Amino acid sequence: MTDPTRRGLLEASIFVSGAGIAVALGLPGAAFLCTPLLRRGGSTWVDLGEVTALAASEMPIAVRFRFESSSGYTSSSKPGLLYVVPDAAAEHGVHVLSPICTHKGCNVAWAPAEGLFACPCHQGRFDAGGAPVSGPPNAPLARSAVRVDAGHLWAELGEAQA
Amino acid sequence: VTGTGGATQREREAGLLKLLRGLLAYPLPKGVGWSQAFGGLLLASFAVQVVTGALLALYYSPSASDAWESVAYIEREVRAGSLIRGVHHFGSSSFVILLVCHVVRTFLWGAYKGKRRWTWVVGCALFACVLGFGFTGYLLPWDLKAYFGTRVGVGIAGSAPVVGSYLERLMAGGASVGELTLPRFYAAHAVILPLVTVGLVALHLLLLRVHGVTPHWKHGYAGSGRLFYPHQTAKDTALALLLVLVLLGLSSAFGAPLGERADPQNTSYVPRPEWYFLGAQQLLRLFQGSFESVGSFFLPALGAGAFVLLPWLDRNRERDPARRRVALSLGGAVLVSIIGLTVWGHFALDAEERALAERIAASAPITPGTPVTTGAPDDPEAAPDEAALAERGARLYRDLACDACHGADARLDGVPSLAFEGSVARREWLRAYLAHPTPIRYDWTGGPLLVRMPDFALKGDEPDELGALVAHLATRTDARFAFAALEQPATDAEIETGRRLFDDYDCRDCHVLGGEGDPLGPDLDRVGARLLPGYAMALLLDPEGVVPGTAMTDFALTEDEARAIARYLETLK
Numbered sequence: 001m002t003d004p005t006r007r008g009l010l011e012a013s014i015f016v017s018g019a020g021i022a023v024a025l026g027l028p029g030a031a032f033l034c035t036p037l038l039r040r041g042g043s044t045w046v047d048l049g050e051v052t053a054l055a056a057s058e059m060p061i062a063v064r065f066r067f068e069s070s071s072g073y074t075s076s077s078k079p080g081l082l083y084v085v086p087d088a089a090a091e092h093g094v095h096v097l098s099p100i101c102t103h104k105g106c107n108v109a110w111a112p113a114e115g116l117f118a119c120p121c122h123q124g125r126f127d128a129g130g131a132p133v134s135g136p137p138n139a140p141l142a143r144s145a146v147r148v149d150a151g152h153l154w155a156e157l158g159e160a161q162a
Numbered sequence: 163v164t165g166t167g168g169a170t171q172r173e174r175e176a177g178l179l180k181l182l183r184g185l186l187a188y189p190l191p192k193g194v195g196w197s198q199a200f201g202g203l204l205l206a207s208f209a210v211q212v213v214t215g216a217l218l219a220l221y222y223s224p225s226a227s228d229a230w231e232s233v234a235y236i237e238r239e240v241r242a243g244s245l246i247r248g249v250h251h252f253g254s255s256s257f258v259i260l261l262v263c264h265v266v267r268t269f270l271w272g273a274y275k276g277k278r279r280w281t282w283v284v285g286c287a288l289f290a291c292v293l294g295f296g297f298t299g300y301l302l303p304w305d306l307k308a309y310f311g312t313r314v315g316v317g318i319a320g321s322a323p324v325v326g327s328y329l330e331r332l333m334a335g336g337a338s339v340g341e342l343t344l345p346r347f348y349a350a351h352a353v354i355l356p357l358v359t360v361g362l363v364a365l366h367l368l369l370l371r372v373h374g375v376t377p378h379w380k381h382g383y384a385g386s387g388r389l390f391y392p393h394q395t396a397k398d399t400a401l402a403l404l405l406v407l408v409l410l411g412l413s414s415a416f417g418a419p420l421g422e423r424a425d426p427q428n429t430s431y432v433p434r435p436e437w438y439f440l441g442a443q444q445l446l447r448l449f450q451g452s453f454e455s456v457g458s459f460f461l462p463a464l465g466a467g468a469f470v471l472l473p474w475l476d477r478n479r480e481r482d483p484a485r486r487r488v489a490l491s492l493g494g495a496v497l498v499s500i501i502g503l504t505v506w507g508h509f510a511l512d513a514e515e516r517a518l519a520e521r522i523a524a525s526a527p528i529t530p531g532t533p534v535t536t537g538a539p540d541d542p543e544a545a546p547d548e549a550a551l552a553e554r555g556a557r558l559y560r561d562l563a564c565d566a567c568h569g570a571d572a573r574l575d576g577v578p579s580l581a582f583e584g585s586v587a588r589r590e591w592l593r594a595y596l597a598h599p600t601p602i603r604y605d606w607t608g609g610p611l612l613v614r615m616p617d618f619a620l621k622g623d624e625p626d627e628l629g630a631l632v633a634h635l636a637t638r639t640d641a642r643f644a645f646a647a648l649e650q651p652a653t654d655a656e657i658e659t660g661r662r663l664f665d666d667y668d669c670r671d672c673h674v675l676g677g678e679g680d681p682l683g684p685d686l687d688r689v690g691a692r693l694l695p696g697y698a699m700a701l702l703l704d705p706e707g708v709v710p711g712t713a714m715t716d717f718a719l720t721e722d723e724a725r726a727i728a729r730y731l732e733t734l735k
Contacts, residue, residue, distance in 0.1 A: 010396040029214075035240045
């Protein structure tokens, strides 16, 4: 049997080599693995139609549209839905709300009798401004950034919606 | 008993170290050292392939429509993607090299003899697994090289006697290598083979542990005073670190190749397998015709059989190489033949690629974009033998199976219908395009489309295949594209209106013109030399009606607007 010092050195060299391999492959491997944390997708702007017509409405309008959505290496044409709510206080006479309930993610619908957005899943209610009124939701409906271009209202779809 | 002073070293060891030492600290015979490191290196290589392979699987998509894009995504977008993929790529080659070294070392030491024969047989199964990994992994990037290499490989399996056709269908998952092949190869590469390999490796190592490391023929079982752990393990891990660093270096210096996306119609590509299959391919070339199965099946099967049965075939109990002249000479001859065939195969393929390039260059004297004056002019009544030419073209159209992609039943994404091509494209352009197809359409990333017009290497004269095909296509006209208003010569004002409308409708949002715009739709550079104005006008008026399913926007243009834009496009020559 060789002396214990030499044996200890050899054992140490095994762990040094092993650690070297782990670091050499582990660092690029971790970056590879964590790419979704480091890369964020951009937002998409969608055309919702003529802003004057939308602003003239008396109640929120559900605007359905199709948009090109790309994630990673795939892209597809997807249907989308946003609520355009007449709002005299807003810059363009409207604000735009996401239909996704902030409780569990069902799509809310405008209930004309109540004058509120109603969620079919757990009876959550939001007012026309998107603020939660009753039921389980605590957070308001997401508002999209808007701009007007050549008389058309454009709204921004965030990364999660796109 | 007080304190721990009385405890032995062994009792104080922590669990993991104890396990390591208990399992691996067995004595090494004299003369065992660096040359025994190949086995440990193979184990480390396998671990590297498992780790990098698992990482690649996070982004890879094993479907024909996405595979190439997902690999391109790994290469271009994923952090360290090209590095990790490169390590996996070079790791497969180094694996084969190390494996050959391991086999040669085992052979030289006679380590397959006697009680170790089953270790050898399990090792042979592992060898087959490694080749299986190489073969199945080769297809996964779904580029030209992958596709055609695999088509040849599956074809070879298909030439096996009796069971060939069944084997081919089983491997391809259908009649030929295609969409259904990719998931099979992926499952084999990433699930089945790794599981089998892990099991076989465990068995291989267990047998090694049972029988011990083969001692040197000179020293026999005389102890060296050294232990597998830590003495041999230290050598193995140091070399493994070196290997990982070399793989990282190769990967960052060269990267893994990713060629053009697989295109079943491509005729200008010489299939090239992974380098370690070049020898097998060359063997195949040596036996052609009715002797094909000698090279593709009998010789390899015989070789593999003899390889596996070596412990039983070689009855000589001696392990000293000096007393194994016959075995060593035969083994050396086999090794030299394999290396020779591999090198020969490499140069033979190079020569074949050059020959094909020359054939294509010779048969396509027309460069794209050069107006062709030797072809028939636009006037359909110009040449007296036009009808005969068109008839030959119709036969050619059928023989080349153009309808496989362009036919009404086989419309692929991005492949235009040719039903009314005579009303669509100018003859000069068609001729130049058929002689040398250059992409005019791209996918949404601006990259090449999944399907691409192949270069059929058509002849320009004697016989004039290009002229015949163009003449045939010219007969395919449609009255929908005849507009009386287009018979009048264009006015400058009309062209100017068209140019303005082109800008107003933001056509560059989807079309590239003069290097500007997004390549979502076809390239409009020199579109005037390509499209006839009647077609352009009809398409502008009713995109969906002319090209069902088109992404072209219907701008609800008036006839005057559409005509003006068509007139403007006509000037873009």
